[in-house]
Amino acid sequence: MGYSGAPWGENGASGAPSGVAGEVRRVFLGTHTPRLDDKGRLIFPAKYREELSAGLVLTKGQERCLYVFPVSEFARITEALRTAPVTAKAVRDYSRVFFASASDEELDRQGRITIPPGLREYAGLDRDCAVIGANTRLEIWDAHAWASYLEQQEPAFSTASEEVLPGVL
Numbered sequence: 001m002g003y004s005g006a007p008w009g010e011n012g013a014s015g016a017p018s019g020v021a022g023e024v025r026r027v028f029l030g031t032h033t034p035r036l037d038d039k040g041r042l043i044f045p046a047k048y049r050e051e052l053s054a055g056l057v058l059t060k061g062q063e064r065c066l067y068v069f070p071v072s073e074f075a076r077i078t079e080a081l082r083t084a085p086v087t088a089k090a091v092r093d094y095s096r097v098f099f100a101s102a103s104d105e106e107l108d109r110q111g112r113i114t115i116p117p118g119l120r121e122y123a124g125l126d127r128d129c130a131v132i133g134a135n136t137r138l139e140i141w142d143a144h145a146w147a148s149y150l151e152q153q154e155p156a157f158s159t160a161s162e163e164v165l166p167g168v169l
Helices: 046-052 071-083 089-100 117-123 143-158
Strands: 041-043 056-060 066-070 103-105 112-114 129-134 137-142
Touching: 046 066, 056 071, 056 089, 056 117, 066 071, 066 117, 071 089, 117 137, 129 143, 137 143
Parallel strands: none
Antiparallel strands: 041 112, 056 066, 056 103, 066 137, 129 137
16 A cells, blocks of 8 residues: 555646545555455455455456445545436446445455455456555456456557646656
């Protein structure tokens, strides 16, 4: 777990708040390769445990991975979706899948969580996993699916000629 290095405030491009003024948000970094045990438990790297000690929420993510949110980040996302217009079909569809598949969990004394069977099946988790830092969340991938994703995405990443975030990166 690292720190973003600067307090979050207003987003210069849109003026929309991107965090609480003066707050320094932790950032999840790195790639780790734990294994699921026979009971569907996954151990989290020690460096992530403090941030997840208050609890976490697992849910379906894009590209068949699982998203892992600290409860505080999940609350922020929940509030954003709560204020989104329910008249928008995309918001309703996303919210239904996102919340219906969510599972609140706590780390045990060894820093493990049990991944519910439906989420393990969705992400194709069998034994070898990849836990990756993805800014304010972690993602859990089947190790082979993550390797395949990287193989497909790294050439485009290394040759990107347009800015992903204009003026930032």
